[in-house]
Amino acid sequence: MQRYEVHFADDTPPFQLRDFQPPALAPRQVAVAIKAVSLNYRDLLVSRNTYFCPIENGLVPCSDGAGEVIAVGEEVKDLRVGDRVASLFFPHWQAGQADAQAISGALGAEGPGVLTPHFVTEASGLIRIPDSLSFEEAATLPCAALTAWHALFEAGPLKPGQTVLLQGTGGVSIFALQFAKAAGAKVIITSSSDEKLAQALQLGADHGINYRRTPEWQDEALRLTGGHGVDVVVEVGGPGTLERSLLSVRTGGRIAYIGVLTGLAGAANPMMLIPRLAAIHGIFVGSRQMFADMLQAIAEKHIRPVIDRQFGFDEVPAALAHMERGAHFGKIVIQVS
Ligand SMILES: NC(=O)c1ccc[n+]([C@@H]2O[C@H](COP(=O)([O-])OP(=O)(O)OC[C@H]3O[C@@H](n4cnc5c(N)ncnc54)[C@H](OP(=O)(O)O)[C@@H]3O)[C@@H](O)[C@H]2O)c1
CATH class of the missing domain: 3.40.50.720 (NAD(P)-binding Rossmann-like Domain)
Structure with a gap:
């Protein structure tokens, strides 16, 4: 299996496909077959190593993914195999005001991200998505949509x-x-x-x-x-x-x-x-509770995320270049599997 990892070197693109072995699941973990990932401007900053936290070589980039649960650890109660889920940008910010712990471990920068066909995380780092959204649409929500929601309605x-x-x-x-x-x-x-x-x-x-x-x-x-x-x-x-x-x-x-x-x-x-x-x-993205409220509004108001263009899993460098040119309107999506 191959996933993207960040490797900074002078003469190679920073996001590189590398082989990996899926790890065994801890009791509270869930494995997700990621179907789609969306890019954020932040991923461009990570690829240039100009994001505000240090980026380790070997990091799996990107925060925003959606897919299907394919395995759950023995203590996981609220997710099942087959559930459709999206990632939480801040896996520890569940509700209420943020503190330092809540905004630690952000995916694709401080913690491993989702640009991989096999993503493993604690169950609390995922949120169920409605059947009315495709995986591509749901993958646009964890960072950009939640940030807009937080800015308009929570602040x-x-x-x-x-x-x-x-x-x-x-x-x-x-x-x-x-x-x-x-x-x-x-x-x-x-x-x-x-x-x-x-x-x-x-x-x-x-x-x-x-x-x-x-x-x-x-x-x-x-x-x-x-x-x-x-x-x-x-x-x-x-x-x-x-x-x-x-x-x-x-x-x-x-x-x-x-x-x-x-x-x-x-x-x-x-x-x-x-x-x-x-x-x-x-404003710094948002919590799981905000995400849940946003999903409800998206369903009630029949809002469809605007996807500018979709790229294949092997086309990530081209997708980043598309974002760098500012050629897009709305979101850029990578189809993972
Ligand atoms: N604080 C947070 O939680 C948070 C969360 C998400 C994003 N962000 C930040 O918010 C920014 C936008 O993120 P994004 O993912 O939406 O980026 P994006 O999809 O790459 O959007 C970039 C667009 O912004 C416009 N733009 C560029 N320079 C501009 C300027 N000087 N004045 C007005 N518009 C300009 C351009 O639109 P036109 O082509 O139409 O001119 C460009 O296409 C980034 O800096 C990102 O790091 C922060």
Whole structure:
């Protein structure tokens, strides 16, 4: 059997196929035949060894997988062979507020990930998925979708009629678009591409702004909200976009701080929060309970994850290159078996 492992060397791709022997199961462990994996921007950072924690050679990459349970340890009570499941990004964050233990061992960085046909984890690190979702669709949920859900509904309430500002058309932003529209909110979305903006409008976005042609997009966000500003910004750009987000948010609004697409450090001035009485919340994926609540909303609102493109298991380098080019709209999926 072959799985991907991270091996950093000058002249070879960082994610490499290697032979492995499936391990014996401990009493609380479950083996999953992974059917599909989705890529996140984070996996690109892992492949470049620029993610915020050290990456060990030999690590199995990627956090987001879905598949079928093929074996359970003797103490496992709540999962059975044949169950359809997805991975939890944070296998120890079950519910409530996070502490250091809850967010330890994140898959595909601190702990072994899912880019393997045979994934072994504690039963508590998996969540059942509904039959209405394909494995490919379910594999898009553990990181990007849950982060968007957390940003919109857990870090504060999102009320019908409120306005959300989204940046770009990658995985987190497109899920945030779908969730925000399903909750009756208005969406302003930015993109580098008019074609992608047209796709976002088709998905329900109310306004699109091309951030290349309109670099001062905060002015347009203010104009579109009658000068008031938006209620929530889903900040995936990071340091390079934060200042414009601070200028876009209404008095009493909030910024869900998520991403690092523009780098790790910058010069935005937090002083701007004061006259706006605004808040910035750090968002880090989410818990199993949030995942369960999100799955319920996905089922009730008939939300279908947007998959840009699927790649074969032997095409992972091409899939990473597709993500690096920013060519995608929504999610990129790897079919594993
Ligand atoms: N804190 C967390 O828990 C968490 C969880 C998930 C993701 N993240 C972070 O959130 C970010 C997005 O992740 P993702 O997986 O959704 O990425 P992704 O799918 O690769 O999305 C990237 C897209 O973002 C847009 N973009 C790039 N630079 C931009 C800029 N300067 N301004 C506005 N949009 C820009 C581009 O969209 P267009 O092509 O439309 O321009 C690009 O295609 C990453 O930094 C990731 O590490 C954090």
